[in-house]
Amino acid sequence: MDGPEATDGEHVLNMCRLGLENLNLEEVDEDRKMKVHQLLLSQNRMLVLPSQVANFSSLHLLDISNNNMAYIGEEILALTKLKTLLAKNNRLDEFSIPKQLGSMKLEVLNLSGNQFEEIPSQILELQSLKTLSLGGNRLKSIPVEIDNLISLEFLYLGGNFITSIPSELANLPYLSYLVLCDNRIQSVPPQLAQVYSLRSLSLHNNLLTFLPREILSLVHLQELSLRGNPLVVRFVRDLTYTPPTLLELAGRTVKSRGIPYSPWEVPENLLRYLDLASKCPNPKCGGVYFDSCVRQIKFVDFCGKYRLPLMHYLCSPECSSPCGSSSLSSESDSEDEASAAARRMQKVLLG
Template sequence: MKFLDLTWKGLNELNDEHQSLPTKNSMAYRDKTDAETTAVAVEEIDASHNLISKFHPKFICSFKHLIKLKVCSNCLSEIPAQLSNLTMLKELYVTNNRLTFLPPELCRLQLEVLNLSGNMFKVFPPVLCQMVQLKTLLMGGNGLREIPKHITNLIQLEVLYLGGNAIRFIPNEIGDMLSLNALSLCDNQLTAIPTSFSKLTNLKSLSLHNNVLHYLPREVLSLVSLAELSLRGNPLVARFAHDLAYDPPTLFEIASRSIALSGTNYTTSCLPPQLIQHLNSASKCPNPKCAGVYFEHKYKQIKFVDFCGKYRLPLMQYLCSPECISSGTSSAASSEYETEDEEERSNDIIRRVLLG
């Protein structure tokens, strides 16, 4: 493979009028085969660490077999739409530039790796959700405030880095990205993690440090492949949530609880289908001393779980009412409700917990 090295050349533009191609014997090329050194033969270009503010489409599109392009640490404020003509391009690195948007034509690229970290994106570029071939997407150090629900279109995505933004909320839909094995949401403004994370069974690394998390959902125990969890710089490391909320159940929920607890076989009754569906959605209270159930209204409590036999992490769990903890078990006490199986599993799956 032919590699064209244009790093640290003081270039202002990538333009064939300003920067002619190096000759066959130029040291700018690193021969990896005996093929002719021509634009068509070049498969990798690195033009990082220059002063490039734009590159001429005619110049860059002359590299028909280009697979990897790096234009990091320049002054680019836009990427030409004609870049989509590079049908063989698989990796694109445009870190530390001044990009604020991407042309929609880029959806025609078959990119597998895209690094846009260190730019000036305030909104997640819509075209990214159409790049269904992506396996690695890095967008750290921008100004993103939201993650679009349509990010789930990236069904092949394995690595997603969104650290160093201003994200406050994670959509539940992110739990449908089943191919993810590394997810970084560090250095944002997150206050909660959705329970849908439990579906990310292939996730091996989860970085949540430097957010505003007071607890983790108990569903994190379902992440059977998780080997590294980073939590430092969150309130949950130093202090834990208190006075958690409880909304009294409505009359409709009280009636539903009564039916669920009575043991009545309501599936064969003449109840409306909507009510039967609601009754089927009942969740059992995790307190082993309580036989209660709950629906929408429940009592939030912190439950501590051992990880690695050393750290006790606060996980959120839901009880049917505050009375379930009135028998001497408080949220700051040992995890009375935790089963031996849960505790053993939590010690096995998490190999590295980063709290400090």
């Protein structure tokens, strides 16, 4: 078989599982080096990338996974045709890769199972990158510069210590698979709903208590994983309610009763305040609220596949019962509809 897809023969040099600390690549003749498209060096005991790698000028794929590697030298920069670099399960960190790595044309980069505490800036310069895997590291955050990776389709950051999702992810036009499971994420930014290309979203084993309503805009989403979050483990009905201030009570009266007012009668700061009124979503209420509201979890059908627990805002506790916001199905649902809703919910909880 010709081309980089070949799995054996002259285009693939497999030196895996030799248990060597220093691989002698000089023994490979020059003609063979020119023909090798895939160089497999995984499961040895290498501490650094062999300098002879630079002589494999036709290399498309380099696998140096499962070694003891703490450093990748500038030799890799000579591999101008390299598209895939697999370096998972080593001892690499943000100081282990060359500063000019961002000048390469990599499309797949797998650095999972290493010791990165942050994503190096040179990785964020790889504008041809389609797949980035940094799972099982020590990352605490996702840099806002992640939107520099304009070609990114697959982002795997599971098994880190990430606490938040930057809204800049919404600027990635081709992002289809986003894996953020097993982190410490407490909320999902509404802007994530702008990633219309998203097909799979893995958020299991985080600290999520609700999802933004905007998530319903992800109409192409096919897989959603939420298990192991507080919103799944323990559904919250009435979360908090702060009694409204006198200002809010007055504003509610003006807006709900349609009392007319004009700029000549009301100070400018109160005009701005009145413009901030939010309509209560309970159709039987018709009220408004400003700062004080009842937060609830409401289950909403999503693409006929899931029933999502989304945050729901009501103007007062009295609105809770008529809305039926916390039940899996309303009283008018048939038994079959309720069963279907339960199955969709199970798919979300266990997915």
